[in-house]
Amino acid sequence: MSISPDTKDRILSTARELFHSRSYADVGIKEICTLARVQKGSFYHFFPSKQDLAMAVIDDMSDDWAHGFVAEAFDEALPPTERLDYMVDAVYYWQKAAKNVEGRMPGCLFGNLALEVSTRDEVIRARLNAVFAKASARFHETLDQAVENGSIPPLDTEATATAMLAYLEGVILLAKTRNDPEVVRILGPGIKTIRIELKPTN
Amino acid sequence: MSISPDTKDRILSTARELFHSRSYADVGIKEICTLARVQKGSFYHFFPSKQDLAMAVIDDMSDDWAHGFVAEAFDEALPPTERLDYMVDAVYYWQKAAKNVEGRMPGCLFGNLALEVSTRDEVIRARLNAVFAKASARFHETLDQAVENGSIPPLDTEATATAMLAYLEGVILLAKTRNDPEVVRILGPGIKTIRIELKPTN
DNA sequence: TTGACTTGACCGACCGGTCTAATATACTTG
DNA sequence: CAAGTATATTAGACCGGTCGGTCAAGTCAA
Numbered sequence: 001m002s003i004s005p006d007t008k009d010r011i012l013s014t015a016r017e018l019f020h021s022r023s024y025a026d027v028g029i030k031e032i033c034t035l036a037r038v039q040k041g042s043f044y045h046f047f048p049s050k051q052d053l054a055m056a057v058i059d060d061m062s063d064d065w066a067h068g069f070v071a072e073a074f075d076e077a078l079p080p081t082e083r084l085d086y087m088v089d090a091v092y093y094w095q096k097a098a099k100n101v102e103g104r105m106p107g108c109l110f111g112n113l114a115l116e117v118s119t120r121d122e123v124i125r126a127r128l129n130a131v132f133a134k135a136s137a138r139f140h141e142t143l144d145q146a147v148e149n150g151s152i153p154p155l156d157t158e159a160t161a162t163a164m165l166a167y168l169e170g171v172i173l174l175a176k177t178r179n180d181p182e183v184v185r186i187l188g189p190g191i192k193t194i195r196i197e198l199k200p201t202n
Numbered sequence: 203m204s205i206s207p208d209t210k211d212r213i214l215s216t217a218r219e220l221f222h223s224r225s226y227a228d229v230g231i232k233e234i235c236t237l238a239r240v241q242k243g244s245f246y247h248f249f250p251s252k253q254d255l256a257m258a259v260i261d262d263m264s265d266d267w268a269h270g271f272v273a274e275a276f277d278e279a280l281p282p283t284e285r286l287d288y289m290v291d292a293v294y295y296w297q298k299a300a301k302n303v304e305g306r307m308p309g310c311l312f313g314n315l316a317l318e319v320s321t322r323d324e325v326i327r328a329r330l331n332a333v334f335a336k337a338s339a340r341f342h343e344t345l346d347q348a349v350e351n352g353s354i355p356p357l358d359t360e361a362t363a364t365a366m367l368a369y370l371e372g373v374i375l376l377a378k379t380r381n382d383p384e385v386v387r388i389l390g391p392g393i394k395t396i397r398i399e400l401k402p403t404n
Numbered sequence: 405t406t407g408a409c410t411t412g413a414c415c416g417a418c419c420g421g422t423c424t425a426a427t428a429t430a431c432t433t434g
Numbered sequence: 435c436a437a438g439t440a441t442a443t444t445a446g447a448c449c450g451g452t453c454g455g456t457c458a459a460g461t462c463a464a
Contacts, residue, residue: 029455120228134382415457427445
């Protein structure tokens with residue numbers, strides 16, 4: 001078989017799909033290799049361990065997000081409130097599409113991995129935490145702008161931003177457990193009502 | 203060795219601890235047996251499979267909750283708003299205590315299992331869904347009473363109840379990823395601000 | 405010729421689960 | 435009560451399969 005320049009990419013995207021639609025522990029390297037049409041030796045040429053693969057998958061998807069629908073959702077041209085709507089809609093349509101293809105709602109890869117491995121693997125946990133921190137920062141900017149232009153009353157924008165991210169993850173968790181993307185559509189709008197008040201600065 | 207009448211209970215509580223502090227896939231039956239001081243033959247005498255064990259663990263913990271702090275939190279004697287505070291506080295102190303003992307925040311067993319196995323195991327997924335439905339029902343009652351006694355304006359109590367549960371799970375997810383129970387204390391109060399409006403009944 | 409990449413056999417450890425034999429308890433009799 | 439029997443429980447060796455990971459021998463392009 002000839003050398004294909006995209007071997008690493010094939011491994012990465014295959015692993016990403018499998019980890020997302022099942023779980024970290026449930027997907028073996030052998031299975032990834034088979035689906036990616038790669039031999040084990042090649043795999044370990046590119047990734048020293050399964051843990052390294054997981055890190056690469058996380059980075060890969062995080063980048064895709066940052067340059068994909070997250071960038072669109074948090075477009076500075078959009079009014080702050082609409083950005084939240086956009087985000088919820090994007091999650092809804094994404095999960096719905098995924099369910100139509102696979103029959104099951106995969107949920108959020110980061111959330112899935114976080115709950116599965118963060119008590120066992122400090123390195124992965126830290127990486128996932130960084131991804132969440134970045135996501136939270138986008139909400140934070142949005143809220144700061146909303147407060148600045150007066151569209152919402154002052155509040156603890158940093159805490160509320162994190163709260164909104166938490167809410168989104170929680171909604172996805174429940175929707176996945178119900179295997180019903182409609183949960184996202186119904187509960188999603190609630191994200192705009194979350195408020196954490198400023199701590200009195202005395 | 204003598205026959206001990208609580209073999210099944212030992213297996214159950216050991217499995218519960220291990221599943222909670224690690225994950226379903228990461229904990230083997232052999233390890234459970236060793237810690238519970240039980241032989242494999244005995245294990246499979248009481249539980250036909252690992253899946254059955256998981257179901258039993260879920261039921262076990264669900265019952266403990268229902269008769270434990272959930273019953274206290276949703277005590278009808280408490281004003282509805284205080285019940286939400288109680289719930290958040292309980293989660294906070296519980297997670298904090300667990301972290302002090304084990305060094306890591308275990309999060310919510312149900313949430314953990316839901317994200318790990320619900321794409322692979324319909325039976326467990328359905329059971330977890332039922333547990334969430336029961337929890338959501340408690341929030342629902344609470345909100346109905348709050349609306350009834352006028353302490354909050356009318357809203358879609360059913361959807362909001364689910365949204366609150368989602369928020370709680372999301373907060374726990376983020377806290378676990380940060381391995382910091384303080385996240386629960388800081389974001390927790392936000393649960394009372396979540397509102398999902400009634401759909402216009404036309 | 406070098407070095408990146410591929411091949412696929414191989415490794416020990418562990419997985420969930422099975423099985424037979426032993427043992428303790430409970431139930432039935434005389 | 436004693437003896438015998440059925441049943442519940444325990445003991446632990448054993449099974450095929452899979453796990454993450456290794457390795458020596460190639461194959462290719464530069």
